[in-house]
Amino acid sequence: MKKLSMILPLVLLLCFTFSCQKAEEVAEEHNVEELINVFGEKAMEMWNDGNLDVVEEIIAPEYVIYSDPGDPYEKQTLDHETYKKRVLETRTATPDIHFTSEDIIVKGDKLVNRWTMSGTNKQAGKQFSTTGLTIYHVVDGKLKGHWQNIDRLGLYQQLGFTLTPPKPPDTPEEKK
Amino acid sequence: MKNPTMILPLVMILCFMVGCQDKAAMAELEEFRAQAAVEEQNIELVKRYIDELGKGNAAIFEDLCAPEYSFYNPSDTPEPLSREDMMEFLKMIFAAFPDINWEIKKILAVEDRVIVWNVVTGTHEGEYMGIPATGNKVLVSSILMLRFQDGKIVEEREEANMLGLMQQLGMELKPKEKE
Numbered sequence: 001m002k003k004l005s006m007i008l009p010l011v012l013l014l015c016f017t018f019s020c021q022k023a024e025e026v027a028e029e030h031n032v033e034e035l036i037n038v039f040g041e042k043a044m045e046m047w048n049d050g051n052l053d054v055v056e057e058i059i060a061p062e063y064v065i066y067s068d069p070g071d072p073y074e075k076q077t078l079d080h081e082t083y084k085k086r087v088l089e090t091r092t093a094t095p096d097i098h099f100t101s102e103d104i105i106v107k108g109d110k111l112v113n114r115w116t117m118s119g120t121n122k123q124a125g126k127q128f129s130t131t132g133l134t135i136y137h138v139v140d141g142k143l144k145g146h147w148q149n150i151d152r153l154g155l156y157q158q159l160g161f162t163l164t165p166p167k168p169p170d171t172p173e174e175k176k
Numbered sequence: 177m178k179n180p181t182m183i184l185p186l187v188m189i190l191c192f193m194v195g196c197q198d199k200a201a202m203a204e205l206e207e208f209r210a211q212a213a214v215e216e217q218n219i220e221l222v223k224r225y226i227d228e229l230g231k232g233n234a235a236i237f238e239d240l241c242a243p244e245y246s247f248y249n250p251s252d253t254p255e256p257l258s259r260e261d262m263m264e265f266l267k268m269i270f271a272a273f274p275d276i277n278w279e280i281k282k283i284l285a286v287e288d289r290v291i292v293w294n295v296v297t298g299t300h301e302g303e304y305m306g307i308p309a310t311g312n313k314v315l316v317s318s319i320l321m322l323r324f325q326d327g328k329i330v331e332e333r334e335e336a337n338m339l340g341l342m343q344q345l346g347m348e349l350k351p352k353e354k355e
Contacts, residue, residue: 067293067317069316069317069337069339069340070337070339070340102251102252103321105286105287105289105291106286107284107285107286108284110282110284110291112284112286112291112321114251114252114321114333116252130250131250131251131252131335132251132335133251133319133321133333133334133335134319135282135291135293135319147282147293147317147319148319149317149318149319149335149336149337150335151250151251151335151338152337152338152339153338153339153342154250156339156349160351160352161349161350161351161352162349162350162352163342163347163348163349163350164347164348164350165307165346165347165348166346166347166348
């Protein structure tokens with residue numbers, strides 16, 4: 001008779017544990033989906049439409065550009081004001097800039113975006129289209145920093161730049 | 177005296193109901209766990225892939241990459257390299273940078289994908305893309321997105337600091353001369 005009063009709570013505990021585990025996994029999946037949606041929508045609003053109000057919503061107060069060769073703010077920690085400045089500078093250089101996400105995946109505290117960027121560079125007066133891969137560091141639903149590589153070589157070539165070998169030393173300049 | 181005999185079937189019904197509802201949940205949980213195991217396995221495969229490339233072993237492509245493998249650098253190029261193209265390309269890379277090494281700084285896996293942030297180093301001791309050996313030491317970052325299918329790599333997309341690499345080899349970026 002006593003056995004039952006011991007077994008019952010154990011059995012109920014067991015059933016409860018299984019349900020709880022499942023709930024945790026489902027909760028995590030919903031967070032991932034939500035993050036992908038928020039990023040896909042709000043980040044695009046910021047970059048494509050220039051809506052800087054979104055910055056407070058999705059960017060952490062201190063944003064670290066861990067690695068982004070070619071970016072003027074590489075290795076810096078940006079506050080919101082500086083972050084907005086960076087967005088504005090990009091949009092001023094290319095007023096019709098448009099980012100498209102080709103692939104967004106999330107795992108733990110990382111969001112990875114594979115993307116295309118296109119527009120008309122004002123200074124060069126040329127249209128371009130280039131690609132990038134970015135790993136974002138996400139904390140409490142906000143972007144806290146990134147590691148990024150962009151096809152800047154392709155970008156510059158489209159803007160009319162070429163790679164030239166250095167002039168060998170002690171060689172007179174060739175006349176055309 | 178009657179209570180236990182009444183409670184027992186009630187408890188069994190309760191567990192059965194909870195158990196049945198959670199059968200779907202249990203199946204989903206199993207699926208999550210299986211996926212996590214595959215993700216761990218894919219990470220180990222990518223680590224091995226990069227490790228072997230660092231040893232100059234281009235044959236690893238035949239081991240770890242599917243015959244239909246495609247390599248994209250830049251990440252969306254309309255002209256990806258095939259597995260055979262890559263093996264040829266790597267021969268050139270190994271001759272150009274005999275001490276080439278890819279150091280994994282960050283690696284993560286989601287479903288059928290693995291993402292890597294790498295730092296690539298080497299000494300320019302042989303011709304690279306028409307640039308004669310300079311003896312320069314290079315260091316560039318690279319981000320990879322690999323996709324697996326049936327335990328093999330079917331797709332690899334890379335964005336790397338190619339501009340930086342060229343500049344480290346002495347090339348200069350100049351506006352095109354106006355005619």
